[in-house]
Amino acid sequence: MLLVIVDHVEGFRFDFGLSSFWGNPAVPMLGQLGVTLFFVLSGFLITYLLLEEKEKLGEIKFGAFYLRRVLRIWPLYYVVVILGLFVFPHLDFFFFPHQTPLVSQSLGMKTALYAFILPNVAKELYPAVPYLSQAWSIGVEEQFYIIWPVLVHFSRSYLRNFVLLAGGVFVVAQLSWALTTPQRHILPINEVTDFIKNFLFFFRIQCMAIGGIFALVLLRNWTGILSVLTSRLVQAAAWTLTLALIVRGQTIPYATHEMYSVLFGVLVLNLAQTDTSVVSLRHKWLDYLGRISYGLYMLHGIAVVVGIRVASLLVADASPAHHLLTFLVAVVVSILLAALSYHYLETPFLTIKKRFARIQSGS
Structure with missing residues (x-):
């Protein structure tokens, strides 16, 4: 989550005409990798619970699963959507340079796309809506949740289907890029092909599927693979390589997010097994930060703008103190907003959600 906040602090400062590190390629990548880690972790947790439900109880209750996801995701999601589309555009304090005036354009279609949990489609069709730019990943998550329980329930070979899905999406995504690059001209570059290319780039359900593969290894207790993945050498290599690539702002050629997903999967697997990590x-x-992490993700954009406004009132815009104060206020306000959301908005729905839990998840 901290990676995403750093990315958005720098991006927002750039949009507000303030000094920033947005030009450093490592900064935008931080946010992208933070979301990829989120996808891997989500795929790991959801797959583990689905597999355990099927193996212990003999079947997966789709209705209960989808209802749990609705109770977890929708309340805060729709609050943020309403704020972003209908409230913040009319408040001077939250005015976002160059973007707020565009919110009213095609408002009906934007409202429909966000209402039907298609923010990743809205992201590719229209300019970014301030305070909703992070919501695209929620759309990807929800679309993954539609597909995944069905695959797990009816699959006889979990690993085969995981690999087929992850590999299939990756191949299609890479083909879309390859066929629309200006150097090749194999497909015409127009609004349709550009939409497909960008949509598939962000449609990273293969990263969640990779997380699911690590969950399968853990649940099935494949000791041969686990002995390798949990070894201190492999863990040290995964941590070192991941941190080095993030700090240097480098990507892995040809399979950036998929390769990062494998590294993240190793880390998540070991963190889930506290005796080997x-x-x-x-x-x-x-x-506690983990419990309120959804609120941190959905509400931190508001906190970043609060940080910029507060810093501008207290110190000179061009000073390093302005930069530091923006970040500190953004982090503190993000935690406060997320805590308020968790205790007063999300918890009542989470209490209901527990009634439909067939397998209890850990903390």
Whole structure:
């Protein structure tokens, strides 16, 4: 989550005409990798619970699964959508340079796309809506949730289907890029092909499928593979390579997010097995941040703008203190907003959600 906040602090500062590190290629990549990690973790958790439900109870109740996802995702999602489309555009404090005036254009179609949980489609068809730019990943998540339980329930070979889905989406995404590059001219470059190319680039359900493969390895206790993945050497290599690539702003040729997903999968697998992990995240405050992480993700854009406004009132715009204060206020306000959302908006729905839980998840 912190990676995404850093990315958006720098991006928002650039949009507001303030000094930023947005020109450094490592910064925009931080946000993208933060979302990829989120996808891998989501695929890992959801797959583990679905597999356990099928193996322990003999079947997956689709209605209960979808209802749990609705109760977890929709309440805060729709609050943020309403704020972004209908409230913030009319408040001077939240005015976003160059973007707020565009919100009213095609408002009806935007409203319909966001209402039907298609923010990733809206992202490709229309200019970004301030405070909703992060919602595209929620659309990808929800579309993954439609497909995944069916595959898990009816599949006889989980691994084969995981690989087929992950590999299929990756191949289609790479083909779309290859066939629309100006150097090849194999397909015409127009609005349709450009939409397909960009939509598939962000439609990273293969990253969630990769997370699911690691969940399968853990649940089935494939000791041969686990002994390798949980070894200190492999963990140290995964942590070192991941951190080095992030810091240097480098990408892995030809399979960037898929390769990062594998690295993230190794880390998530070991963090889930506390007795093998070389890094421990078992702390009360980290556990709490994990519980409010959805609110942190959905509401941090509001906090970043609050940080910019507060910093501009207290220090000179061009000073390093302005930059630092923006970030600190953004982090603190993000946590406050997420905590308020969790306790007063999300918790009542989460309480209902527990009634439909067939397999209890861990903390």
